[in-house]
Amino acid sequence: xxxxxxxxxxxxxxxxxxxxxxxxxxxxxxxxxxxxxxxxxxxxxxxxxxxxxxxxxxxxxxxxxxxxxxxxxxxxxxxxxxxxxxxxxxxxxxxxxxxxxxxxxxxxxxxxxxxxxxxxx
Amino acid sequence: xxxxxxxxxxxxxxxxxxxxxxxxxxxxxxxxxxxxxxxxxxxxxxxxxxxxxxxxxxxxxxxxxxxxxxxxxxxxxxxxxxxxxxxxxxxxxxxxxxxxxxxxxxxxxxxxxxxxxxxxxxxxxxxxxxxxxxxxxxxxxxxxxxxxxxxxxxxxxxxxxxxxxxxxxxxxxxxxxxxxxxxxxxxxxxxxxxxxxxxxxxxxxxxxxxxxxxxxxxxxxxxxxxxxxxxxxxxxxxxxxxxxxxxxxxxxxxxxxxxxxxxxxxxxxxxxxxxxxxxxxxxxxxxxxxxxxxxxxxxxxxxxxxxxxxxxxxxxxxxxxxxxxxxxxxxxxxxxxxxxxxxxxxxxxxxxxxxxxxxxxxxxxxxxxxxxxxxxxxxxxxxxxxxxxxxxxxxxxxxxxxxxxxxxxxxxxxxxxxxxxxxxxxxxxxxxxxxxxxxxxxxxxxxxxxxxxxxxxxxxxxxxxxxxxxxxxxxxxxxxxxxxxxxxxxxxxxxxxxxxxxxxxxxxxxxxxxxxxxxxxxxxxxxxxxxxxxxxxxxxxxxxxxxxxxxxxxxxxxxxxxxxxxxxxxxxxxxxxxxxxxxxxxxxxxxxxxxxxxxxxxxxxxxxxxxxxxxxxxxxxxxxxxxxxxxxxxxxxxxxxxxxxxxxxxxxxxxxxxxxxxxxxxxxxxxxxxxxxxxxxxxxxxxxxxxxxxxxxxxxxxxxxxxxxxxxxxxxxxxxxxxxxxxxxxxxxxxxxxxxxxxxxxxxxxxxxxxxxxx
Numbered sequence: 001x002x003x004x005x006x007x008x009x010x011x012x013x014x015x016x017x018x019x020x021x022x023x024x025x026x027x028x029x030x031x032x033x034x035x036x037x038x039x040x041x042x043x044x045x046x047x048x049x050x051x052x053x054x055x056x057x058x059x060x061x062x063x064x065x066x067x068x069x070x071x072x073x074x075x076x077x078x079x080x081x082x083x084x085x086x087x088x089x090x091x092x093x094x095x096x097x098x099x100x101x102x103x104x105x106x107x108x109x110x111x112x113x114x115x116x117x118x119x120x121x
Numbered sequence: 122x123x124x125x126x127x128x129x130x131x132x133x134x135x136x137x138x139x140x141x142x143x144x145x146x147x148x149x150x151x152x153x154x155x156x157x158x159x160x161x162x163x164x165x166x167x168x169x170x171x172x173x174x175x176x177x178x179x180x181x182x183x184x185x186x187x188x189x190x191x192x193x194x195x196x197x198x199x200x201x202x203x204x205x206x207x208x209x210x211x212x213x214x215x216x217x218x219x220x221x222x223x224x225x226x227x228x229x230x231x232x233x234x235x236x237x238x239x240x241x242x243x244x245x246x247x248x249x250x251x252x253x254x255x256x257x258x259x260x261x262x263x264x265x266x267x268x269x270x271x272x273x274x275x276x277x278x279x280x281x282x283x284x285x286x287x288x289x290x291x292x293x294x295x296x297x298x299x300x301x302x303x304x305x306x307x308x309x310x311x312x313x314x315x316x317x318x319x320x321x322x323x324x325x326x327x328x329x330x331x332x333x334x335x336x337x338x339x340x341x342x343x344x345x346x347x348x349x350x351x352x353x354x355x356x357x358x359x360x361x362x363x364x365x366x367x368x369x370x371x372x373x374x375x376x377x378x379x380x381x382x383x384x385x386x387x388x389x390x391x392x393x394x395x396x397x398x399x400x401x402x403x404x405x406x407x408x409x410x411x412x413x414x415x416x417x418x419x420x421x422x423x424x425x426x427x428x429x430x431x432x433x434x435x436x437x438x439x440x441x442x443x444x445x446x447x448x449x450x451x452x453x454x455x456x457x458x459x460x461x462x463x464x465x466x467x468x469x470x471x472x473x474x475x476x477x478x479x480x481x482x483x484x485x486x487x488x489x490x491x492x493x494x495x496x497x498x499x500x501x502x503x504x505x506x507x508x509x510x511x512x513x514x515x516x517x518x519x520x521x522x523x524x525x526x527x528x529x530x531x532x533x534x535x536x537x538x539x540x541x542x543x544x545x546x547x548x549x550x551x552x553x554x555x556x557x558x559x560x561x562x563x564x565x566x567x568x569x570x571x572x573x574x575x576x577x578x579x580x581x582x583x584x585x586x587x588x589x590x591x592x593x594x595x596x597x598x599x600x601x602x603x604x605x606x607x608x609x610x611x612x613x614x615x616x617x618x619x620x621x622x623x624x625x626x627x628x629x630x631x632x633x634x635x636x637x638x639x640x641x642x643x644x645x646x647x648x649x650x651x652x653x654x655x656x657x658x659x660x661x662x663x664x665x666x667x668x669x670x671x672x673x674x675x676x677x678x679x680x681x682x683x684x685x686x687x688x689x690x691x692x693x694x695x696x697x698x699x700x701x702x703x704x705x706x707x708x709x710x711x712x713x714x715x716x717x718x719x720x721x722x723x724x725x726x727x728x729x730x731x732x733x734x735x736x737x738x739x740x741x742x743x744x745x746x747x748x749x750x751x752x753x754x755x756x757x758x759x760x761x762x763x764x765x766x767x768x769x770x771x772x773x774x775x776x777x778x779x780x781x782x783x784x785x786x787x788x789x790x791x792x793x794x795x796x797x798x799x800x801x802x803x804x805x806x807x808x809x810x811x812x813x814x815x816x817x818x819x820x821x822x823x824x825x826x827x828x829x830x831x832x833x834x835x836x837x838x839x840x841x842x843x844x845x846x847x848x849x850x851x852x853x854x855x856x857x858x859x860x861x862x863x864x865x866x867x868x869x870x871x872x873x874x875x876x877x878x879x880x
Contacts, residue, residue, distance in 0.1 A: 011171040013134040017178060020130070055167045075358070078324035084174050100324030101385030106177025106185075118333045118382065119325065 003120055004028040004045070008038040008052035008064060009082065014105075018051060018082075021109040022116060035059025039067060042074070049120040050079045051103065054090070062097045069098035078119040134175045135228050136468075141168035142221050143537070149214050150540040157198075157205050165213075166195040172220065176227070184223040187238045190245045191216045203248050212244045214541075307338075307369050308396050310379060315363040315391040322358060325386050331364065333382045338370030471567075474527050478714050481517075481524045482811035488517045489832030525712050530570045532610045532619070533561035538574065539581055539608060546585040553592045553603035554585055560610035565617045566712040572689055573619070573709075576682040580621045580705050581606060583679065588625030588703050598700075600624065612711070616733065619707040628697040630654045637663065655695045659683045687843065690716070690826075692733065708733070716812050718839060720805040720831065721787065723768045724777035727837040728801075729810055729829055734842045736788040736796065738804050741781050756781065756798050758788060766849040767800045768840075771824065778802045791843045799845070808832075812839065824848045 005027045007018040019029040030047065032038035034056045042050070050068065054061035061081055068074040078100040083090055091102055103115050145168040148161045173188035194213065197203035219241045226233040312334065316327055334340050342364055349361045368379070376394065383392050488510075495503070495510060536558050547554040589595075589604035596602055607622040630651060637643040637657045649657075657663060661680040686693045691709035710716065710733075718729035745757045746765075754765040765786065769777030778784035778800070786798040810829035815822060815838070826841035 010167065011175060012137050013130055013175040013178075014171070016130050016133050055163075055170055057164070057167070076321050076324055076326075078326070084170065084177070095323065095388075098323060105174045108178075114333070114381075115384075117336075118329055119385070121326070121329045121332065 002026065002028045003048040004030060005049045005051060005116065005120070006030045006032060006038060006042060006047045008032045008035065008050060008056070008061070010034055010053065010056040014053065014082070017109075018112065021112050024109075025113045025116070027116070035061065035064035035067070038064055042068070047077070049116060050077065051082055051116075052079065053082045054094070062093060065094065065097040065099050080115065080119060131179060131228075134179065135224065138172045138175065138224050141172055142217060142224070143534075144168045145217050146214065146541065147537050149210060149217060150544070152205060152210050152213070154205050154207065159199070162195070162199050166192065166199050169195055169220070172224070179227070181223075181227045183233055183238070184220075184227050187216075187223055187242065188220060190238075190242050191220060194245045194248050197249060203250075209248055212241070212248065216241050216245055308372055308374070310366075310368040310370060310394060310396050312366040312368065312379065313363070313391070313393040314366065314383070316360055316386060317389050317391075318359040318361065320360050320386060320389065323385075323389075327360065327362070327364070330382050330386070331366065334366055334368055334379070337374050337378055337382075338368050340369075341367045343367075469527075474524075477524050478528065481521050482714060482813075484517055485521055485809075485811055486830045486832070486834075488513055490834055493832040521715070525566070525714065526564070528567045528712070528714075529564040530567050531562045531564050532570060532573065532617070535570055535573045535577060536561045536608060536610070539577065542578055542581055543585065543606060546582055550586060551591065552585060552589050554589060555603045555605045556581075557605060557607045558609065559607070563610040563612060563617060564711075565610075565709065566714070569617070569689055569709055569711070572685060576685045576693075576707070577608070577619070577621070579679070579682050581608070584621055584623040584625065584703065584705075588623040588627075590626055613708070616708045617711055619709070620704055621707075622702060622704040624702040627699040627701055627703055628655050628658065628695070630699070633657050655697050658695065659693070690731065690733075714812055715809055716829075716839065717807070718810045718829070719787070719807050720810075720837065721799075721801040722803045722805055723772070723801050724774040726772070726774050726777075727805070727831060727835055728768065729808075729837050729839045730787060730789065730799070730842070731826070731839065732807065734789045734791070736790050738785050738787040740784075741786055743782050746781060754781075756786060758786075758796075758798065761796075763788065763796045763798045764846075764849065765798045765800055766845055768845075769800075771845070771848055789842045791846060795846065797842065797846050797849070799840075810837075810839070 005018075005022050007015050007022075007029060008031075009015045009018070010033050015031045015033070019031060022029050030041055030045065032041050035052070036059045038050065038052065039059070041047075050064075052061040052064055059067075061083075065079050065081065068077060068079060079098065081094045081099045081102045082105055083094075083102055084105045094102060100119055101115065103112060107115075145165045148165040148168075151158070151161060152165075169188055169192045173185050173192055176184045176188060191213070194203060194209075194216075198205060198209070203209065219238055222237060223233055226237075314327070314330075316325075320327065331340075331342055335342075343366075345363045345365070346361075348363070349355075355361075376396070379394055380387070383390065386392075491510060492514065495507065539558065540556055543554050543556040546552075584606050585604070589606070590598070590600070592602040595604065605624050607620070609622075610617060610619045612618075634643065634649065634654050634657070637654075637660070638645050640663065642657065642660050642663065643649065659679045659682075663680065683693050686707055686709065689709055691707055693708075694706045695703060696706070697703040716729070717732040719732055719735055721728050721730060739758065741756050741758070747755050747757070747762070749755060754767075755762045756765050757763075765781060767779060767781075768774070769779065781798075781800045784800055784802050785804055786800055787804065788796060788798055790796050808831075810831070812827045813829055815825060815828045818828070822838070824841055824844040824847075825838045826844070827839045829837050829839055831837050
């Protein structure tokens, strides 16, 4: 069965690239432009992995992660944060919020696929 | 190659970056010392950040390096580490420009000339308050030095130097095994993986990690159940297992690849990895491994009963702990105002919309045709048909408005460019200028918006350069030092009215007049009203600046503005009060597809006059008419002489009324305010007409702006009043104009054809 990955990013370019790459690797992909959209989208369909940007308008990535983790059904949902800010404190923040892991931008498609496989098979 | 895969997204990236640059610029222009809006700062930061992020994916190294510098300073602003000063804003605006340049080089696929970013980078770095954090100007994203030591992460996508730096950091690790010593063959890795119990709650799944290890080579996995509690005590959300994996991998699989598998959990788990080189010439058999057959250089796997995974020393946080370092004051964009423009919109090719506009235009015509035919039916019959048609008319109107609104855009996209312009003009002239804008959300057709940029640019330059006084002069005459330029937009009776008002010195009429006389534009001794003098500035080749400044005084000023505006079906006027300022008023149609017109008849022909040109229509008395010998007929209307133009003479139309006292005179006004009386047979009524380009379907005709199709299927020409005046000037009293007579029969044919088409 195809797994569904949700990409949350305010950058259309990023969403397009994540979608294209993952669709090519056999995943279903849903897109959301900010945390709020992600929250409403995830309420209506099953998602196996969330890949979220951190810096977004309306609801940023960390808030999204915290909100998701607060929902019992998503306690063990893999959530990857997409960041260019490769510093420890960001990662620690993300982890404290409940992120599963991170992908550092820019990434190449192979890396993206391998990270996704690592957390959701 | 990955980069090829991604190249298809380049266009999206450049489009989006252009939007982001505009967002950043708008934000930067609003950024001022004191009262910094954090949402705004965040929006700018995000814009630069996104451009950098995408740029990295396409390998635009220099662009990314520069964006990084820009972003670093914005980050400082965001964290209130860098105070907002005018100097800072100037530098940031320049940085935004340079970023735009870098993007356009990247889009062209050319290298930016060496040193393009140097000055700006240096300027940016000065605000960081310390010496260059990362020397080497053009290095790809210089990840701040503090980021490097964390050797468990980020191996993936970082390009260039950063990758090398991380690799170097990794190589320094004493624990690193040395698989490189084996020339070929395999390396045997032993990995002991003891995740901590809460691992699952971060969304990590050990199964997938073990699978990832398997993808690296031949793996034998032993699962340890020693910590598994009895079923009664089992908490299903906690993890009680640990594993030992023996991996036989190619020499090419290095430590980093294995570390990578545990990238996200390294801090929270006890992971021991060791490598063993095989004895020369012996292929290590797979059965040689088991959990207890520890290779020589492997620290004995901790006894299965050992205390649960003491995290490595570096770990400072647990998933439930408070966010370390998260206490920085920042407003993480909750402001809707500057939210990305991507939400809830779709991008559609303009051609598609234009096709739609066209189809709706055809529908409006068809609907008008049906209505026309229905009018001939006997009253009291076909009631349902009539009602249905009313509904159709209503829906058609709504459809047309909806379709037009797709093409409509707020003028803010033009207005938002003006603060920048004002800033530059103010700097170039040494004047202090405050720009006030209002009505930015007023919507108008996209084409109109696009064509507004040049005229508005010119008018604002003109206001600052010619209108406003210098600060000292203003102070002397009791005005505030800073002049005000007010740019406003509003809808008024189906048109958009844009005003540029300044509180400067107003038009110097004496100077304008003498200049006009000097240039031969006005006869010496001619008496002109104030209004007429003001409008002289719209004449071609007129420029009052004593010295040609590098701003506006190139003498191609206001006449070009007027030409641009009138080509959009618009008009421009000026109102000026000496010492108090000037006001330029532009009035434009909301759309270039539909026009409010008055249908008139001349002989058998129908014409449409744009409503905006019409002053009034009247039937003159014989006493009002005067003939000027060999010149033209004039008429006295409201106390002034107006030249009469007989349309039937101009276009050679037979069987039309020649005597104005038996027909009607429609008084029209061109955008420069001069009046003309058109002699017509009859005024038939007001109607919205769909504009059809004559050039595209036939050819250009003098005195005709476009064509339309009336409800009865006839082609009617939309008259161009300014063009008519020119024609009448040249043709004088000649009864027919041979050059144009030939044109109309052809059109007549078209009209006939149209009529013959089944409705």
